[in-house]
Amino acid sequence: MEDQELTVKSEEYGLLTDLYQLTMAACYVGAGLDQRWASFELSARRLPQGFGYLIAMGLSQALDYLEKLQFTPTQIESLQATEIFAGAPAAFWDTLADCRFTGDVWAVPEGTAVFANEPLLRIEAPLWQAQLVETYLLNTINYQTLIATRAARLRDVAGPEAHLYEFGTRRAFSPQASLWAARAALAGGLDATSNVLAALKLDRQPVGTMAHALVMALAATEGSELQAFTTFHQYFPGAPLLIDTYDTIAAAKTLAEQVRSGHLQMRGVRLDSGDLLSLSQEVRSLLPEVPIFASGDLDEWKIAALRQGGACIDGYGLGTSLVTGTPVNGVYKLVDLDGIPVMKEASGKLTYPGRKQIFRRYAQGQLQGDTVGLITEVRNSQPEAGVEEKPLMQLFFKQGEPIQSIEALDQIAARTRASVTALPAATRNLEQPQPPVLELSPALQDLTQRTRRHP
Structure with a gap:
């Protein structure tokens, strides 16, 4: 059988x-x-x-x-x-x-x-x-x-202060490979992994934000993107928010008002699409004290270009390009x-x-x-x-x-x-x-x- x-x-x-x-x-x-x-x-x-x-x-x-x-x-x-x-x-x-x-x-x-x-x-x-x-x-x-080599190169390019997270489980070549990839990425210089099983096996704290689906589902039922963010923070206070589901800058402006009024405390926002260079600069001007994370098929060359261009990015989520590639x-x-x-x-x-x-x-x-x-x-x-x-x-x-x-x-x-x-x-x-x-x-x-x- x-x-x-x-x-x-x-x-x-x-x-x-x-x-x-x-x-x-x-x-x-x-x-x-x-x-x-x-x-x-x-x-x-x-x-x-x-x-x-x-x-x-x-x-x-x-x-x-x-x-x-x-x-x-x-x-x-x-x-x-x-x-x-x-x-x-x-x-x-x-x-x-x-x-x-x-x-x-x-x-x-x-x-x-x-x-x-x-x-x-x-x-x-x-x-x-x-x-x-x-x-x-x-x-x-x-x-x-x-x-490990890709992780070391990413760390070398991003610099010692950047937060680098392994997000590659869904792109790894198998469930077993996803565990090995998380381990090798951490040993190669990344800070954390979103793979819960790998993190717990390695005595680490898993990291992550949210997906667009949560924003869309909560916005559809709660009435607005802001209410989706507020509901998420009700259960995970201060957790980083994904702000590019609809209009990134509009979301940043809304969140800036909430931060100024004291209604929200934030530990970060994530950008997953669009022109990360210009978007990060605009978001930084609106949320100057909030860390900005970027993701979306990033590799060492793209991160180098973002840094050279003056992007305002404090951390990166690395997935496909980290866990795949020329063997x-x-x-x-x-x-x-x-x-x-x-x-x-x-x-x-x-x-x-x-x-x-x-x-x-x-x-x-x-x-x-x-x-x-x-x-x-x-x-x-x-x-x-x-x-x-x-x-x-x-x-x-x-x-x-x-x-x-x-x-x-x-x-x-x-x-x-x-x-x-x-x-x-x-x-x-x-x-x-x-x-x-x-x-x-x-x-x-x-x-x-x-x-x-x-x-």
């Missing part, structure tokens, strides 16, 4: 994968390779167009997935019933029945700025386990990294098998072999550049004067067990702010941003040359 609910439970994590991960796992078991120690690295081949950096996000959910990975007897029976695995070795089913992630996880902490061809995460585990987890890891990290092109590739370096050499899809580390250089708190090298490298402990070098990837799981505590969202958001602040101005530009030049260490260059399969 079909399951119409189609929600994901943690005990179903094993099945939330692509079929070929399981068929490859069966082949590994049959060939006696399943327990060979393998290293896979997750990285972005390129940045989305117009982006100068990415903010790594989604690691917390990835680690939760790895910790809970399993196959129940019922799930194994369901796989067997498909008859796809009729020729699989019998030991494959024993392998699934005993499934528990037993490997190591290296990753950059969430909120870290990264660039193309740098590993965000590395799984070191028995080959069949490391292969199986690819689909879920790419799903959560690719999507949350995109949202992060994250890939997950085998780089080492039992100490044997491997690489993909296909045109335009080359990967670098070996277990790697990112070495980041700072001078007076500003990022100078990155070098991708091998995890075994002993770097110069005394780089050039005034320059500090730090390895970015940290060990989060050892032999299937977490070795670091879960970070609070505020801590991740603080790292995001620091990461963006440390970037060169050219990398933060909205127009033709320039990522820092990525260097490969001599040791990695040499390994790459030796690993290539020359004709």
Whole structure:
């Protein structure tokens, strides 16, 4: 019977994968390779167009997935019933029945700025386990990294004082995605979300105003737009009001009279349509002490234009452009098998072999550049004067067990702010941003040359 609910439970994590991960796992078991120690690295081949950096996000959910990975007897029976695995070795089913992630996880902490061809995460585990987890890891990290990066760019453009709210639930790609989007947006620099479930799960206060439907319904039954506002304030005193259902300026004038007479106290008004630049300026002249919020398909470029034009806007609601867009092109590739370096050499899809580390250089708190090298490298402990070098990837799981505590969202958001602040101005530009030049260490260059399969 079909399951119409189609929600994901943690005990179903094993099945939330692509079929070929399981068929490859069966082949590994049959060939006696399943327990060979393998290293896979997750990285972005390129940045989305117009982006100068990415903010790594989604690691917390990835680690939760790895910790809970399993196959129940019922799930194994369901796989067997498909008859796809009729020729699989019998030991494959024993392998699934005993499934528990037993490997190591290296990753950059969430909120870290990264660039193309740098590993965000590395799984070191028995080959069949490391292969199986690819689909879920790419799903959560690719999507949350995109949202966190958009949020960081929006915060960078809007400035530290602006109130930025995530309103994207209705545009997110699924109910699950809406929760991840809210989390990533907050970790990327936004202040709050309208998603009630996400807010409460994350120990946050949900935010919001009202929709035009409420104004129209109450105005139709109560007699006027002002009476609609008054009725709303009867139950939610001072709450921000949406004032562009009919005539924005007329509504602002009416509210200004009510404020002057002491009949209304207001914590904000929201503009959702029209020329936000001119409307915000007119509303500010009428309601000089009332915060003005704007929404309506806003993105970082539109906010930059509004600020440059002198818009009187104190906060923004971000939806469609925040939770959708060009995806992060994250890939997950085998780089080492039992100490044997491997690489993909296909045109335009080359990967670098070996277990790697990112070495980041700072001078007076500003990022100078990155070098991708091998995890075994002993770097110069005394780089050039005034320059500090730090390895970015940290060990989060050892032999299937977490070795670091879960970070609070505020801590991740603080790292995001620091990461963006440390970037060169050219990398933060909205127009033709320039990522820092990525260097490969001599040791990695040499390994790459030796690993290539020359004709």
